[in-house]
Amino acid sequence: MSDKIVMISGCYDLxxxxxxTFxxxxxxxxxxxxxxxxxxxxKLLKGKAPYFSQEERKxxxxxxxxxxxxxxASGSGMxxxxxxMKELKPDIFVVNSDGFTEGKKRICEENGVELLVLERIPEEGLPARSSSSSKKELKFPYRVCLAGGWMDQPWVSEKCAGSVVVAQMYPTMDFNDRSGMATSSRKVALELWGDEYPDGDPVRNAQLLFGAENPPGSEYISGTQDHIGLLVPxxxxxxxxxxxxxxxxxxxVDPETCEWLSSVLNFAPLQPRPEGYNPLLKENLDPKIIKRLGESGKACYDAILKKDVKQLGESMKESFMCWSEMLPYTxxxxxxxxxxxxxxxxxSGAITSGSGxxxxxxPxxxxxxxxxxxxIRF
Known part of the structure; x- marks a missing residue:
């Protein structure tokens, strides 16, 4: 073994x-x-506490x-x-490829530390594992909104009709809470159906989930794009x-279309929005902006059907820019x-999965x- 000092970091829960192997x-x-x-x-980053305490994990x-x-770790944030790192002064910092970020690259350069990125390759004869896939609840799908977000709120679409585009995803990882991945609606779904995707008509199941999450007297009504995205393949x-x-x-649910979308979509982590963050503190519900937002949803869906990565990116960017004008705190x-x-x-464009x-x-x-x-699940 080399005498060099190697640094690694992570949650290491479960x-x-x-x-x-890492x-x-x-x-x-x-x-x-x-x-x-x-x-x-x-808890700050993921929106939930780890299964095991820091002392147990250590x-x-x-x-x-x-x-x-x-x-x-003595610091905070991502x-x-x-x-x-400043105190240890390691020779090498090692990450898995799915844990690489530009921020890690930057601080390694600033501290004169070699950054080594490893591919996630399992030990021979063993299946590939990640913390996410080890969690039983991950059998239930996630959803991502690709364009037109906020059009599912009546106080938006009543000013101008328009479209939202969502895609149902296999639970290949444990997405952070408060990150716009419909995790709140998904938790209600897990209460209803456990960790299994329910049988029956997906649209009817989405209606049931909408009702369960928004009982009479709810102060805030969760938009139905979350429920439809989680339940409709x-x-x-x-x-x-x-x-x-x-x-x-x-x-x-065309396999070729869904596989193409899977191949071009990329997710880069940001910090989740702060707890208690209110994206609705300032509103500019100009019908012209809302019209652009709704049209970006239609353009996004058309781009996916045509497998046009340029138009897909442009429609995602248009939605994002409409958010910045319509609801600046998002x-x-x-x-x-x-x-x-x-x-x-x-x-060609990008969007954030959540507000803030x-x-x-x-793409x-x-x-x-x-x-x-x-x-993408189809």
């Missing part, structure tokens, strides 16, 4: 074979120092023979290990005209700066290092 590979480059995230920071990771020493264009339930649905300044500097200049944070979602026919890939 320790599994994939983690051990530790083993990292140890080939030197003595591994692991930094587990603080409980409070994980103990479990430190007990693995490939790890020289385990510590609790780069919670940054103060520890494939890609769906949902048309709204001033009511909670849409006046029309168009849907495709697009904080730091998010707009990130989009303009790293995405609008490089790709979540994930940046953008590209080229492989993009450090992004999360998803699989």
């Amino acid at each position: 320790l599994h074979a994939g983690h051990i 530790f083993k590979t990292a140890a080939q480059y030197g003595k591994v120092h692991a930094y587990v995230g603080q409980d409070q920071n994980i 103990y479990m990771v430190g007990a693995v023979r490939y790890v020289e020493k385990a510590n609790v 780069l919670d290990f940054e103060p520890d 494939g890609v769906t264009r949902i048309d709204y005209d001033g009511k909670y339930w849409p006046n029309n649905l168009e849907n495709t 697009v904080p300044d730091w998010v707009m700066e990130e989009m303009q500097s790293n995405y609008f200049s490089k790709y 944070g979540g994930y940046i979602v953008f 590209s026919e080229e492989q993009v290092e450090g992004t999360i890939k998803v699989k």
Whole structure:
């Protein structure tokens, strides 16, 4: 073993074979120092507490023979290990390819640390594992809104009718709470049906979920694009005209179309929106803006059917820009700066999965290092 100091960081909740393989590979480059995230920071980033406490996770990771020493990260945010890197002064920082971010690259460069990105390859004879896939509840789908978000609220679509585009996704990862991935609606669905996708008519099931999440007297009514996206397979264009339930649905479960969309979509993590964040503090419900928003949904669906990555990106960007004009608090300044500097200049367009944070979602026919890939369910 090399005498070099190797640094790794992560949550390391639900320790599994994939983690051990990662530790083993990292140890080939030197003595591994692991930094587990603080409980409070994980709750901040993911919207929920880890299964095991920071002291338990530190103990479990430190007990693995490939790890020289385990510590609790002293910082906060997505780069919670940054103060520890300055103190430890490692030679190498190791991440899996799906854990790579530009922020990690930046602080390695600033501290003169070599960044090593590993592919997630399981030990021979063992299945590929991630923390997400180890969680039983992940059998139930997620959904992503690709364009037209907010049109499902009557106070928006009553001013001008328009469309939202959603896609149902296999649960290949555990998406963060408060990130616009319909996780609140999904939790209600898990109460109704457990971790199994329900039988029966998907649209009727979406109606049942909408009713369950929005009982009489609810102060805020969750829009139906969440429920339809979670329950209806494939890609769906949902048309709204001033009511909670849409006046029309168009849907495709064509395998070639869904596989194409899976191949071009990329997710780049942002911080989730802060707890208690209110995206509706300022409104500019100009019918002209709302018309553009609704038309971007139609353009998005057409682009998917045509497999036109340029038009897809442009429609996503148009939705995002309409949000910034219509509901400015849905697009904080730091998010707009990130989009303009790293995405609008490089790709045909992009959108955020949630208001004030979540994930940046953008299409590209080229492989993009450090992004999360998803699989559309059809």
